[in-house]
Amino acid sequence: MDAKSLKAIVSQAQAFFSSKGLRLTKQREALVTLIFRNDDHFRPEELLAKLRTSDGSVSRATIYRTISLLVESGMLREISLGGGERLYDPNFLKSPHHNHLICVDCRKIVEFEDPNIDIMQNCITRRLGFSPTQKAIRIEGSCDMLRLLGTCKNFRGVKGGKGMKGSNVRQRKATVRNAGRSR
């Protein structure tokens, strides 16, 4: 994310805040900058930790409140990975239609876009009496690297195990286009 588009994003946040009679304070600006500086999914607590070490510290309460506002504005999206984990994904500004494929074992996340699945999703969604606005698909599978080699750089916890609370493994991502095009 270059400085230019980051600036545009701050403006967008500014516009949203003022449209609701709210202000873009320096804490909120620091958060927006930090969140949209890269494409990584994050947990609120990670923001807290990052800001603690840097100069501009922001309280936990403000972090949660600001995240809520950004989600409401549509700039940020919550993604749930199972296990009750809540991550936030700043990447919908750049790829508004991307979906997530998640390894049930090692929690590796791959982002992908696919026109066919989009069409099918629209179709299903409408047929069932839903509107395809703000749609999101999450697919779970198991990551080949883990399955074949028995290990994987994202692996954490016992294979087939449950609790992974409190883990701090950073999620790596790669966006793949047209992932499911017919061969």
Added chain:
Amino acid sequence: MDAKSLKAIVSQAQAFFSSKGLRLTKQREALVTLIFRNDDHFRPEELLAKLRTSDGSVSRATIYRTISLLVESGMLREISLGGGERLYDPNFLKSPHHNHLICVDCRKIVEFEDPNIDIMQNCITRRLGFSPTQKAIRIEGSCDMLRLLGTCKNFRGVKGGKGMKGSNVRQRKATVRNAGRSR
């Protein structure tokens, strides 16, 4: 769920437990019976409440531990709806391939199966270096009833609002086959 298949399910649980050197105690049997008596998604706390009123009470710790085991056995699946909510779905025994469509506003859940999306999912999953075992698709959309009428029997909380913690709204479901077949 008739008594016959319920009995078969208890046997299946029994088999799983003994294969791991564990026992099917009366608490575990009570839980299995309660969970698979109907198809409803549930929260652990709901089981606790139901068992408190009935004769056979089971402690919170045992409920969580048993749920973990049932998930491990593959008989029960966790589904996450966003907002950090974790529900459990006993319905994969009957419809192993079903997916969930969830209203982002009112949290209404519809289960559906669709062969086309299954194929596409397999394709995408493999292409991205994953194995399509234990796959799950979750689609978010917004429910027409809520959008058009401004209300919906499942609606809870402020429209566009955030926290829904502590809610006890029962999730209604309906499984629809071939939802996305081409017209």
Added chain:
DNA sequence: CTAGATGCAAACGTTTTGCACCCCG
């Protein structure tokens, strides 16, 4: 007899909230 199972309460991590104070327009 002994591994496994239970119930209780405490601990845990995350998120929300009440409140006093603060800042900016």
Added chain:
DNA sequence: CGGGGTGCAAAACGTTTGCATCTAG
């Protein structure tokens, strides 16, 4: 001066865990 914003600490919530006790094979 006033409405929104912040930080702190406490509360709330769902879940997990340590431990003493119990139970079933």
